Amino acid sequence: MMWRLAGCIFCVFLSWPLGSGPSGAAAGAPEEAPEEQVRIEVLFKPEECGRRSRKGDLINAHYDGYLAEDGSKFYCSRHDKEGHPQWFVLGVGQVIKGLDIGMMDMCAGEKRKLTVPSTLAFGTTGKGPVPPNATVVFEVEVFSVSRGPRSMEAFQQMDLDKDRSLDKAEVKEYLKLEYEKGGKPREEPFYEKLLTDIFWKSDQDGDGLISAKEYNIYERDEL
Ligand SMILES: *[C@@H]1O[C@H](CO)[C@@H](O)[C@H](O)[C@H]1NC(C)=O
Numbered sequence: 001m002m003w004r005l006a007g008c009i010f011c012v013f014l015s016w017p018l019g020s021g022p023s024g025a026a027a028g029a030p031e032e033a034p035e036e037q038v039r040i041e042v043l044f045k046p047e048e049c050g051r052r053s054r055k056g057d058l059i060n061a062h063y064d065g066y067l068a069e070d071g072s073k074f075y076c077s078r079h080d081k082e083g084h085p086q087w088f089v090l091g092v093g094q095v096i097k098g099l100d101i102g103m104m105d106m107c108a109g110e111k112r113k114l115t116v117p118s119t120l121a122f123g124t125t126g127k128g129p130v131p132p133n134a135t136v137v138f139e140v141e142v143f144s145v146s147r148g149p150r151s152m153e154a155f156q157q158m159d160l161d162k163d164r165s166l167d168k169a170e171v172k173e174y175l176k177l178e179y180e181k182g183g184k185p186r187e188e189p190f191y192e193k194l195l196t197d198i199f200w201k202s203d204q205d206g207d208g209l210i211s212a213k214e215y216n217i218y219e220r221d222e223l
């Protein structure tokens, strides 16, 4: 499951309130002051601590969110989406900044308590039950850490003619396979819309191809 957009098959997209929407602090937050950091407390670390999470990794985790002020719970992934742990890509803004930061270097089985200042959470506007400027606390439990969706393996798999760039036909072929594997084949207009969206986001120079560089926007250290 490689494209973020295709991720809806297994709910990669974190719905509200974890996603950093336009009103989230991630967008246009000023430089963090030194005290505006995520406080990380490791609650449990398994003896066998395998792969540590890094930017671009695909993470599967549960998290509960509390308001620091009164300890009230405002979010619980165990009760959302039928209680399935959530999937997301770490470090790329799919979740609030505080989680992107505080969930680095975790292994499967590890539990942490993260205290996140509002600037790295829901900002000066807040969101839903989270009031403006609220410090929030997340209790997170990681179930799996794996290579991110934009791995070069995935790129090579998609690049059928091996010219180190992806055209629409190649991406479409891949998406179709992924959706069929997921048991949810779609109609043509669905793929067209998805492709338009993917290219709009990834084809930065607008030449109709996604180059390896454009594709691998956040995993440079793995190239
Ligand atoms: C939140 O913080 C901002 C920036 O410090 C401030 O301007 C604003 O008045 C605060 N809002 C509330 C509701 O406290």
Ligand SMILES: [Ca+2]
Binding pocket: 159, 160, 161, 162, 163, 164, 165, 166, 167, 170
């Ligand atoms: Ca190609």
Ligand SMILES: [Ca+2]
Binding pocket: 203, 204, 205, 206, 207, 208, 209, 210, 211, 214
């Ligand atoms: Ca391009």
